[in-house]
Amino acid sequence: MAIKDIGPQPNAFDIETETRENSTYRTVAWSGIHLQVTLMSIPPGESIGLETHPDTDQFLRLDAGQGRVMMGPAEDDLPFTQDVSDGWCVTVPAGTWHDIVNTGDEDMRLYAIYAPVHHAAGIVQATAEDAERDEEAGTDVPPEWAAVPEQAPDEHA
Secondary structure (H helix, E strand, O other): OEEEEEEOOOOOOOOHHHHHHHHOOOHHHHEEEEEEEEEEEEEEEEEEOOHHHHHHHHHHEEEEEEEEEEEEEEEEEEEEEEEEOOEEEEHHHHHEEEEEEEOOOOOOOEEEEEEEOOOOOEEEOOOOHHHHHHHOOOOOOOOOOOOOOOOOOEEOO
16 A cells, blocks of 8 residues: 555545555544544455444445445434445444445445544554454544544444
């Protein structure tokens, strides 16, 4: 990968190429003051993980693979479902429970934009387990220079 998170500095990169070439569960590609870009790769049969961000809106776009999006007001109430593939975007309002399951036979590659900033600048998490471990350890937190209001913690199913 050629992209490196340089913090809230001007930047330009080929997001489609970087997304398609990313093989990690999550890599933070750019961290601004008010939003953040992450790249994700989800193996067949796995998912981003059912979760809600109480105070964070999220935009996701698939650049490879296919999946099924599920969203709703509670972890056991996900009435919104949509099959998605290369070129589709998913918009997740703050407080909405959501998951995207890879329903294909190749890695699902996508990028996510969080507003406000949600993860540590430049953090690379090879697997979902690494991401969970970093969150539990308190090492995956937004940088001090990000304009992040006091937020309720994420919830995971």
